[in-house]
Amino acid sequence: MRITQGCFSFLPDLTDDQISRQIQYCLSQNWAVNIEFTDDPHPRNTYWEMWNLPMFDLPDAAGVLMELKECRKVYGDRYIRISGFDSSPGWESVKISFIVNRPKNEPGFRLERQESDSRNVRYTTTSYAVAERSEGQRYSS
Amino acid sequence: MQEQVNLREELEAVGIGEILKQLDQELIGLKPVKTRIQEIASLLLVERIRKKMELTSEIPTLHMSFTGNPGTGKTTVALRMADILHRLGYVRRGHVVSVTRDELVGQYIGHTAPKTKEILKKAMGGVLFIDEAYYLHRPDNERDYGQEAIEILLQVMESQREDLVVILAGYADRMERFFSSNPGFRSRIAHHIDFPDYTNEELLAIAEVMLRHMNYKFTSDARDAFVRYIALRKAQPLFSNARSIRNALDRIRLRQANRLVADEDAILSVDDVQSVVASDVLASRVFETSQPAVVEQLTDKRRR
Numbered sequence: 001m002r003i004t005q006g007c008f009s010f011l012p013d014l015t016d017d018q019i020s021r022q023i024q025y026c027l028s029q030n031w032a033v034n035i036e037f038t039d040d041p042h043p044r045n046t047y048w049e050m051w052n053l054p055m056f057d058l059p060d061a062a063g064v065l066m067e068l069k070e071c072r073k074v075y076g077d078r079y080i081r082i083s084g085f086d087s088s089p090g091w092e093s094v095k096i097s098f099i100v101n102r103p104k105n106e107p108g109f110r111l112e113r114q115e116s117d118s119r120n121v122r123y124t125t126t127s128y129a130v131a132e133r134s135e136g137q138r139y140s141s
Numbered sequence: 142m143q144e145q146v147n148l149r150e151e152l153e154a155v156g157i158g159e160i161l162k163q164l165d166q167e168l169i170g171l172k173p174v175k176t177r178i179q180e181i182a183s184l185l186l187v188e189r190i191r192k193k194m195e196l197t198s199e200i201p202t203l204h205m206s207f208t209g210n211p212g213t214g215k216t217t218v219a220l221r222m223a224d225i226l227h228r229l230g231y232v233r234r235g236h237v238v239s240v241t242r243d244e245l246v247g248q249y250i251g252h253t254a255p256k257t258k259e260i261l262k263k264a265m266g267g268v269l270f271i272d273e274a275y276y277l278h279r280p281d282n283e284r285d286y287g288q289e290a291i292e293i294l295l296q297v298m299e300s301q302r303e304d305l306v307v308i309l310a311g312y313a314d315r316m317e318r319f320f321s322s323n324p325g326f327r328s329r330i331a332h333h334i335d336f337p338d339y340t341n342e343e344l345l346a347i348a349e350v351m352l353r354h355m356n357y358k359f360t361s362d363a364r365d366a367f368v369r370y371i372a373l374r375k376a377q378p379l380f381s382n383a384r385s386i387r388n389a390l391d392r393i394r395l396r397q398a399n400r401l402v403a404d405e406d407a408i409l410s411v412d413d414v415q416s417v418v419a420s421d422v423l424a425s426r427v428f429e430t431s432q433p434a435v436v437e438q439l440t441d442k443r444r445r
Binding site: 052055057058059060061062063064066067 | 255261
């Protein structure tokens with residue numbers, strides 16, 4: 001099951017050229033660009049791990065792309081996303097976030113229904129990949 | 142695919158002739174430098190045309206090394222270079238990131254790589270100007286972190302040629318030593334440009350351009366005095382070409398102001414305030430022949 005979260009996720013995967021143009025847009029808006037990765041893609045997991053610090057004051061997207069390529073070399077089997085942070089309100093707020101790398105095989109999520117008091121049902125989504133193996137090996141095979 | 146390209150239209154579209162003309166007017170002397178810039182500009186222009194005709198070839202390497210004595214205009218030319226390369230579409234943004242060893246090399250283990258990469262990322266799409274590049278390499282200290290910075294630089298210079306142009310600058314003899322201990326650098330740099338020292342006439346012309354920019358002018362006596370000043374100053378140690386001239390002019394301005402202020406009752410005209418007279422120049426220490434060169438050297442050192 002293809003995970004769809006963030007911008008452009010219903011489109012086919014972006015090529016490097018398209019990614020670089022999106023980054024260039026972020027930079028032209030004076031946003032700080034950040035690369036993050038995770039192997040726990042649950043929609044409620046907002047805390048992905050950071051690949052280095054966010055990048056401030058870059059004039060050109062090539063620098064970010066260089067970091068992205070290095071991140072892919074190390075964590076090519078995980079989800080990688082790029083976020084743009086706008087600081088003009090006085091705090092850093094996410095203005096754009098899109099997935100730039102995903103594992104080859106995405107097993108998806110199971111919907112669990114728990115019947116509780118009276119006729120209420122509680123729903124939980126569980127990732128097959130996360131449930132099956134421990135962190136770091138979830139998508140590696 | 143385009144079968145024919147009009148060279149004139151192409152030149153106008155790029156606007157390169159204008160930059161080269163400006164370069165010719167604003168930078169005095171530097172013949173070999175201008176010739177080389179002209180050659181590079183022509184190459185890039187032809188490359189542009191070839192691209193239109195779909196005759197692809199590998200992107201030419203444009204990493205450069207500028208060598209020359211102090212004050213010969215290396216930094217100034219580097220700034221121009223970025224503009225030229227940008228107009229020709231070789232670099233995307235045309236900004237210059239000017240760094241020295243301090244900005245590239247870290248203080249402790251693991252500090253250098255992120256620091257160097259940070260600078261490289263900032264310079265991408267433009268020109269990275271490394272002033273006094275030979276300080277990156279410290280032959281006397283094997284564990285110096287400079288080597289690490291050099292390796293990262295070399296790697297990026299090779300793999301991301303289309304994103305970044307690196308210009309190294311420094312004094313000729315020390316750069317020579319730097320290159321001989323880092324052969325990787327020499328082979329990755331296509332253009333070694335040597336900046337010659339200025340002749341006395343060129344220095345005078347530079348002085349006049351500088352004065353014009355500051356809205357001053359020499360009287361004819363003062364010009365004669367300054368010609369003598371240049372000849373004398375050149376013979377002294379620690380002469381640094383255009384930079385020495387600029388410093389001399391700054392001191393002359395001080396003396397001129399002092400002379401004007403000395404007479405409180407004077408009514409000054411525009412011409413008075415603008416003109417530098419011979420006495421302003423002649424008051425320089427350089428004309429005091431009694432002073433031995435060593436003293437001059439010491440005071441000069443203290444002054445910078």
